[in-house]
Amino acid sequence: MSVNGNVEFPTRTRPTMREVAALSGTSLKTVSRVMNNEAGVTPALVAKVKQAALTLNYQPNFTASSLRRNDGKTNTIGVLLEDIANPFSAALHRAIEEVARARGVAVFAGSVDEDESREQELAAAFISRRVDGLIIVPAGHDQSYLKIEKQSGTPMVFVDRPPALLDADSVLTANFEGAKAGVEHLINHGHRRIAYLGDLETITTAVDRFSGYKDALDRAGIAFDESIVQMNLRASVDAEHVTSKILASPNPPTAIFASQNLISVGVMQALHRFGLQYSVALVGFDDVPMVELIEPGLTALVQNISGLGKAAAEMLFARIDGTNAATEHRVLDVVLRERGSGEIPGPHEK
């Protein structure tokens, strides 16, 4: 007589195929046939079984079926991202979901948070649930712990960052070439004194971008000057402080290269505060959200994030489908989008 929903609708046990069989007066195997739309069951029986399933509210247990099924597939993949909440990870995740959805594959996701042990824990959690494959943005610098799993037949594709001490497929962005092109863009606009603000040196993409910077300077015959270079920046406030310090130094740069979007934001904030946003040039790696609202617009090297996710997912599913080709390493191009901040002329303009 209670009005509480929990009491009115007590928990019932979920019906099984066996119970559907009993109600429909047929066998377990026939119910299985009907549920899987297998041909060769009398229409009359099909109707009876479906009616019984409906009456009992039967819901198939996909997990149980995959245990016995020959292919052993769970139609599930695991995705290890840097941080689910950051825009890069979220866009990657979305692109992967798109491909998985088309195949009826469910997606586990988790944040690695630049933590090596978290990476291993997440991988283990997904493996113990027998995912059909893994897509990984690694944090650690040794993925040999996945060797056994790979040999056991679980395909895996690395995105954004390459695997280390493990032979596996990867899809990366042209970080070296992109950063190099960005710095050359500044040089072509008359700059020779170009500061570099970079991310953690433990992140391979950060190292590659930094190499691109140095290579561009080298080719232009510009000496590397560590007084206007700062790596290991994480938050935008850090970048803001460093930018302020560099701008106030005796021999300030006429241009700045920011190795990722949070750093670009910090640089822009410092430039705005000094009122230098129209005098000091800026090129950044990665777009900044709401970039349209900022003046001058940020000239940025734009990655094809959804392209990375799509390619990774397609490579993974090709492996899951049994492709046994040699390990593949794909690299996606970066596009330089001119919006104003990178076209501010320098003192050496021709």
Added chain:
Amino acid sequence: MSVNGNVEFPTRTRPTMREVAALSGTSLKTVSRVMNNEAGVTPALVAKVKQAALTLNYQPNFTASSLRRNDGKTNTIGVLLEDIANPFSAALHRAIEEVARARGVAVFAGSVDEDESREQELAAAFISRRVDGLIIVPAGHDQSYLKIEKQSGTPMVFVDRPPALLDADSVLTANFEGAKAGVEHLINHGHRRIAYLGDLETITTAVDRFSGYKDALDRAGIAFDESIVQMNLRASVDAEHVTSKILASPNPPTAIFASQNLISVGVMQALHRFGLQYSVALVGFDDVPMVELIEPGLTALVQNISGLGKAAAEMLFARIDGTNAATEHRVLDVVLRERGSGEIPGPHEK
């Protein structure tokens, strides 16, 4: 003799507990005991089993174990989001992950994309994989399809939007009160002609915010004027167009209320283009990314997104743990953050 990794390391079948038992000269049951760290196994046997497991690279199959286990738990939950890639969904997802991670629970996630059938497909996909619970941001307006599942014992919590035609827990933002407070803020700053730009009328949160707007006008004795009200805006460009049109009209508003962040962006773009960003006041629901870079700063009603996710996850796990309390509906407050755009004085300033 091939150097191809795929040939050097052929796919092996994954070892089972039975094989570990055989190698260690013990029984399946004893291996199970060791793997689950059950007390009461001779240290010598434990060592032998662990050695064998290591030799064979045994990896436990959590899915298989949960099939037979009494609690039946898969230590897995499913999360249905609006769109994994949007910042709101991503922040929600992250907060949920945090709680799940602490319990060793893996998280399935998917995008509903404001599509009713997609919502049902995702729910079915997660249910067929026997998740322990569901956290749902619904798109449709009838969740009765989940009634059976709920009765079968799968806990579910709705976030951001309430369930319809289904009695279930929910965690919502104070949309009505928040919008009302935002409009009252504008009124207090001397505005009486306040435009309203809103989201899809099919979204309950959009309707609630609109009601808050109307209620604030009512209480201030301001007549509702549909010529400066526009609902069903989705992209920021749409909001930009409508704002431009309204600003160019004979009797333009002195203030604008934007019902969500994409709309705020469109309004800001239009105001900037007209050079009216310091003359027309603006209050928006939800923060805008990189808001620090915009002048004047956006005065916004800020939701506690991670609070929503955390509360939803905690309520879900309480149910999973067996709590059988009455359905709970929690509402989280919104904070008005003054940053400049909402404090621009209107003609009726006292």
Added chain:
DNA sequence: CTGAAAGCGCTTACAG
């Protein structure tokens, strides 16, 4: 076309 038996990889319930 239909179904009884065996088995997927584990845990449970029970016996020794």
Added chain:
DNA sequence: CTGAAAGCGCTTACAG
């Protein structure tokens, strides 16, 4: 303390 048998919900392999 250890293990043989049964069973979780399904599919496979085979017989009729």
